[in-house]
Amino acid sequence: MAIAKAERLMNLALCLMNTARPLSKRELRASIEAYRELDGGSDEAFNRMFERDKDDLRELGLIIETAEGGDDEVGYLARRDRNRLPEVALDAEEAAALGLAAKVWQQARLAEAASGALQKLRAAGVPFGEDASDGHLGALEPRIPAHEAAFEPLMIAARDRRPVSFDYRRSNAAQAESRLVEPWALECWRGHWYLAGWDRGRKDVRVFRLSRITSRVRTRSGAFSTEVPDHVDVREAVARWGGEGATSTARIRLRRGAGYPLRAKALETAPVDAEWDELEIPYGHGLDAWLVEFGPDVVVLEPAELRADVVDRLRAVAKG
Known part of the structure; x- marks a missing residue:
């Protein structure tokens, strides 16, 4: 405004x-x-x-x-x-939870707003403090990193219900493509920020990883052309890409000392030699895109279709 x-x-x-x-x-x-x-x-x-x-x-x-x-x-x-707001009344546990939520935002523009809100609540007598609850919550220091330049403009566009455009490079693509998106929600998963929204060009729901946005996010005029769902589960969509909820398994070789997220998911791990370990991991939709991110540290053994998909994605990247 x-x-x-x-x-x-x-x-x-x-x-x-x-x-x-x-x-x-x-x-x-x-x-x-x-x-x-x-x-x-x-x-x-x-x-x-x-x-x-x-x-x-x-x-x-x-x-x-x-x-x-x-x-x-x-x-x-x-x-x-x-036009008078009711008195704010929070018990010690509610105040502690609100204090923790405010500490989460250490980057972007929300940090100053959260700090100012806490100051006003303190002035109104809300019991904030290091021991506001049971003496333990005050020791917690949650952090959600928001280093991507795209985070703040996408957050504002999602809040204001404004479409945006940006260039986006998929994990299996050598070149970025222009996207026109109606942003619905942002969520952090495994250290990365993701955006869920309606991709106008593809006329479907899509999830975008912010670190793959290669251009400045531009806000467009006009309103959304689709209705925003009551609940947007970004994490569920991203989890499917990583093989969460899978009904089968895959076997891979993983270089020793690399791929800790894959090791955390492994159902079975066995050493092969001084350089490689063999892992059995859940296999679901999008696992090939996730494995490509580990580059030469991963070799897919089976199933054959997963190995072929990973090879195709690596060749597409190599051509760029």
């Missing part, structure tokens, strides 16, 4: 909340500088701006009433008793 508009909305809200009687549009226009200085002084331009501002304030949660004003004109006011 532009600063000029934010200031105008704030002034209108203050006028409506600090009047003992309904104010007409004429009175509000005379009281707010931005309305008085409207280019050309057009009544039509003022009426359009006032109606938009009133709708914006209502969308933000301000309860604006209409009543008879002076000279039989319609008047507007926002009663303080109807």
Whole structure:
């Protein structure tokens, strides 16, 4: 929101909340500088701006009433008793959980907002502290890294329901492709951030790993063309790529000292020689894309179709 508009909305809200009687549009226009200085002084331009501002304030949660004003004109006011938030009351455990949530955001723009929110809650008497709960939560220092440049613009676009475009390189592709996406939700899984949304070009739901976005994220005009689901399970979709919930297994050779995520998933591990181990791992949709990321440290033994898929992906990357 532009600063000029934010200031105008704030002034209108203050006028409506600090009047003992309904104010007409004429009175509000005379009281707010931005309305008085409207280019050309057009009544039509003022009426359009006032109606938009009133709708914006209502969308933000301000309860604006209409009543008879002076000279039989319609008047507007926002009663303080109807626009007062209830008292914030959190017990020690709730306060501790909220404090931990605020500590998560150590990067991006949410860090400052989270810190400011905690300060306001402390001023209201909420019992924050290192021992706010059972004495143990204060020692926890959760972190969710958000180093990708695409994180913040995608977070804002998902919040504002705005489509975005960016260049994206799939794991099996040598070149990046342009994507036009309606962003639904972001989620961190195994140290990587993923975006779920509607890919307009492919007319289907897609999940994108932020580290594979190779260009600046550009916000596009217009609204979403599809309805956002009530629940977007990004992690479930990404987990399928990594073989979670698989019904069969695969055998691979893994270089000693490499591929710790694969070792963590292994159902069985056996040494082959001084350089290689042999692993049995769950095999599900998308496992080939995940194995390619480990490059020369992984050799697929079986099944044959998985080995062929991995070889095809590696050849595609090598051609680039």
